[in-house]
Amino acid sequence: MAAVHGMQIGRLPWGAEHHRAYRKLFCHRTGMVAICEDLPDEHNTVTLDPVLTDSNGIPAPKITYTLSENSRRMLNHAVARGSGILRAAGAYDVWSEAPIPEGGWHLMGTARMGTDPARSVVNEWGRSHDVKNLFIVDGSIFVTSAGVNPTRTIQAMALYVADSIKQKLATLFD
């Protein structure tokens, strides 16, 4: 994987020099990843594509996303601190990319929790404001990206929403 990634990002040459370059790095490299809390922005949306549809004519999702200035600054800060740590540890060739072009981007939000139907899609225990027998239990109900990998939080939210359904069973759709 290290060789594949090195080739993709142009750190390893093709041809006769490839093996020598890889052998020089092999077992002498390490990595560091910084993850930032990408705050919700009004202009980042998932809407229905006006043109693109699937084979049944159902509109495809249209994702509009721009990395905010705040997120860029957080990433730059993290890269600067991470580079400093690596250099302090003896690294002599430090390379960075932010944001990573190929990697895990966790998509969260778009059906966020809230008490105000004008500003949120589900209420504080996961029930849709508009459709009383619809519950949403995934990363889309997050109100922000949280700043770390979301699976554990999604699991906790699932338990919380399930427990809320159980406790409110008698008046669930009121």
Added chain:
Amino acid sequence: MCPSAGDDAIFGDILQSLGRDAEHVVAVLQTLDAMAGGPFADLDPQRRDAIAAQLRETRGEGLTSLTRIILQCYYRDDRVMRSLGMEPRPPFPKGFEVEQGDWSLLDPVRARPKLYRDAS
């Protein structure tokens, strides 16, 4: 002596490993010939390197597949693994010995007051 990816055994492994990527890889090789104005393999080494560098700039799915398969087959060859100082075997079940570093480097970190909150 470390072989190149053009070694008969490694090349044979590449051909056998193409699988569902074969179509993409063939398309990339055709692109390579088109960029070369004829068979890419007939060019002199310098010209081949130049054309390959041009191809690299194009990126694309087929090129990614081609690169991944070549590297996968190259670095699983026993001779290549030995040239990197690796035993040609999987890590499990024997494992590898990790050289211990100087753990006292962490003493100042351990002595530091905690900077996190307790979970409630």
